[in-house]
Amino acid sequence: MVEIRRPKQSAGERHTTRREQQGASQSKTTLLGRLRSWLMHNRQVAGESLQRLLMTPMASMMTWLVIGIALALPMGLYVALGNVEMLSRGWDGAAQISLFLRFEVTEAEGRQLTKKLALRADVQSAQYVSRREALEEFQSLSGFAEVLGNLDENPLPALVIVRPQDSDATADITEQLLQDLRKMPDVELAQLDLEWVQRLYAMMRLGRHMVMALASLLALGVLLVIGNTIRLAIENRRDEILVIKLVGGTDAFVRRPFLYTGMWFGLGGAITAWLIILLSLFWLSAPVAELAGLYDSQFALRGPGIVDTLGLWITGAILGLLGAGLAVNRHLDAIEPQ
Amino acid sequence: MIQFDNVSMRYDTGHEALKRVSLTINKNEMAFLTGHSGAGKSTLLKLIMLMERPTNGQVIVNGRNLKSIARREIAYHRRQVGVVFQNHQLLFDRSVFDNVALPLVIAGHQPREIGRRVRAALDKVGLLEKEKHNPITLSGGQQQRVGIARAVVNKPSILLADEPTGNLDPQLSTEIMQLFEQFNQVGVTVLLASHDLSLIARLQHRMLTLRDGQLIEAMR
Numbered sequence: 001m002v003e004i005r006r007p008k009q010s011a012g013e014r015h016t017t018r019r020e021q022q023g024a025s026q027s028k029t030t031l032l033g034r035l036r037s038w039l040m041h042n043r044q045v046a047g048e049s050l051q052r053l054l055m056t057p058m059a060s061m062m063t064w065l066v067i068g069i070a071l072a073l074p075m076g077l078y079v080a081l082g083n084v085e086m087l088s089r090g091w092d093g094a095a096q097i098s099l100f101l102r103f104e105v106t107e108a109e110g111r112q113l114t115k116k117l118a119l120r121a122d123v124q125s126a127q128y129v130s131r132r133e134a135l136e137e138f139q140s141l142s143g144f145a146e147v148l149g150n151l152d153e154n155p156l157p158a159l160v161i162v163r164p165q166d167s168d169a170t171a172d173i174t175e176q177l178l179q180d181l182r183k184m185p186d187v188e189l190a191q192l193d194l195e196w197v198q199r200l201y202a203m204m205r206l207g208r209h210m211v212m213a214l215a216s217l218l219a220l221g222v223l224l225v226i227g228n229t230i231r232l233a234i235e236n237r238r239d240e241i242l243v244i245k246l247v248g249g250t251d252a253f254v255r256r257p258f259l260y261t262g263m264w265f266g267l268g269g270a271i272t273a274w275l276i277i278l279l280s281l282f283w284l285s286a287p288v289a290e291l292a293g294l295y296d297s298q299f300a301l302r303g304p305g306i307v308d309t310l311g312l313w314i315t316g317a318i319l320g321l322l323g324a325g326l327a328v329n330r331h332l333d334a335i336e337p338q
Numbered sequence: 339m340i341q342f343d344n345v346s347m348r349y350d351t352g353h354e355a356l357k358r359v360s361l362t363i364n365k366n367e368m369a370f371l372t373g374h375s376g377a378g379k380s381t382l383l384k385l386i387m388l389m390e391r392p393t394n395g396q397v398i399v400n401g402r403n404l405k406s407i408a409r410r411e412i413a414y415h416r417r418q419v420g421v422v423f424q425n426h427q428l429l430f431d432r433s434v435f436d437n438v439a440l441p442l443v444i445a446g447h448q449p450r451e452i453g454r455r456v457r458a459a460l461d462k463v464g465l466l467e468k469e470k471h472n473p474i475t476l477s478g479g480q481q482q483r484v485g486i487a488r489a490v491v492n493k494p495s496i497l498l499a500d501e502p503t504g505n506l507d508p509q510l511s512t513e514i515m516q517l518f519e520q521f522n523q524v525g526v527t528v529l530l531a532s533h534d535l536s537l538i539a540r541l542q543h544r545m546l547t548l549r550d551g552q553l554i555e556a557m558r
């Protein structure tokens with residue numbers, strides 16, 4: 001550590017009180033020392049502000065919870081969208097055509113047709129599902145097992161599931177293929193299962209916009225909540241503010257504890273929001289795993305990643321600072337020693 | 339050190355609290371400001387602290403015309419002037435030490451330096467052993483001395499006091515006055531407002547008397 005000290009003053013200089021003061025403050029507080037004590041003071045004020053909040057745990061907890069819920073809504077929606085996106089990532093080329101065969105078509109004919117289809121250039125794969133298999137699958141998925149078991153006859157047709165070849169240029173090729181398939185005599189109905197994927201994407205786009213709208217709205221709410229809380233804190237510490245201003249505290253000095261208080265409110269709220277989301281994901285994970293199992297999927301819910309988590313915390317802290325800043329600007333100037 | 343030139347001060351209510359006041363208080367001087375209640379003593383001190391601005395005239399402190407001090411510079415001006423008030427304005431949510439340390443914390447001194455100076459100031463007012471107490475547990479006279487310690491801890495060149503003995507009995511008042519005289523003897527300029535003539539008449543300092551906002555006497 002480098003300490004730059006001014007040389008000792010001469011006795012003559014020491015007699016003048018004014019010079020003595022300035023000399024003393026210059027020799028004892030170097031620039032580096034000043035920076036150091038400024039940092040230390042900030043750390044101390046930050047610590048004291050947090051301690052103050054923890055001294056009234058119920059009131060602070062309520063504020064954190066309010067902010068937490070407000071932040072958890074858009075963040076939760078965002079996490080949910082992320083999960084849907086991940087789940088649907090493999091579906092771009094997942095356009096598939098269900099080819100329902102006429103009842104008169106025998107199983108042998110059906111399998112023959114499937115082989116023929118699989119050889120087509122625009123078809124990636126074709127899979128035959130017999131009437132019995134269709135029924136079994138339907139029973140296991142729908143829970144209508146008993147009802148269906150009571151029927152004399154299997155109501156389901158056999159079908160061929162056709163996956164179109166090229167997944168990039170899906171639309172055109174698939175459309176052409178669909179037309180061809182519909183013309184086949186054995187085919188009762190050819191149905192493209194793509195529309196709902198497109199619908200899903202449209203909904204996800206909508207969802208993203210909703211997250212933004214909701215986030216801005218609730219961020220505004222958080223600003224107001226923090227602003228109001230800080231306004232009360234300022235009112236409570238009126239005497240202290242007056243004394244500080246009277247003995248030469250700068251505006252920055254007076255503001256600092258309130259800005260830190262706001263930051264702690266925001267950060268605490270963001271962490272609360274994060275916990276709410278983690279809890280919700282935990283609560284949902286078992287049913288989701290069950291559902292995924294039914295579809296033979298390894299899918300598991302994914303929580304907010306490191307980046308999103310840090311982003312949430314930082315956003316919370318910044319919102320807190322901003323809210324406090326607004327309150328401080330509005331209310332602090334009014335408190336002047338009289 | 340402190341100079342008033344034709345200073346008038348009219349409050350928003352229209353009341354003219356000071357009328358064309360001119361005075362000079364020299365470096366290292368100790369002076370009393372007297373006058374009936376409402377004469378304008380507190381107003382005069384507030385002008386020096388820049389708690390108010392004059393409607394007319396100019397106030398010069400430490401060679402600087404206060405007119406030239408912008409709003410955000412006021413804090414730095416106040417650090418050169420120590421103040422003691424009748425309602426000592428101590429904070430009861432912290433110890434005596436922390437109360438006295440406040441001006442030093444504000445000025446950004448380092449903890450070791452703060453500890454040293456606070457103890458020196460408390461020692462001067464005879465309250466060193468009370469540093470850890472909450473000021474609410476102290477007597478009125480002791481609280482006033484804590485206020486004085488806070489006013490001098492930053493080694494201001496000027497010390498202002500507004501009715502510093504207002505709530506105290508004569509014995510304690512005399513002790514407080516002796517304390518101000520001690521600070522004056524080590525080179526601090528002291529201006530002390532009091533309406534208690536019996537107390538200050540005994541002391542050998544210049545007396546400035548206000549009546550209805552006008553300076554009527556400036557005598558030794």
Ligand SMILES: Nc1ncnc2c1ncn2[C@@H]1O[C@H](COP(=O)(O)OP(=O)(O)O)[C@@H](O)[C@H]1O
Pocket residue numbers: 338349350351353354355373374375376377378379380381382
């Ligand atoms: N903030 C204020 N607003 C309006 N009038 C005030 C204010 N402060 C003081 N005054 C008036 O100014 C006059 C002088 O007050 P002050 O300086 O407090 O006198 P002193 O300290 O000598 O008792 C009084 O008449 C008082 O009512």
Ligand SMILES: [Mg+2]
Pocket residue numbers: 379380381500
């Ligand atoms: Mg007064």
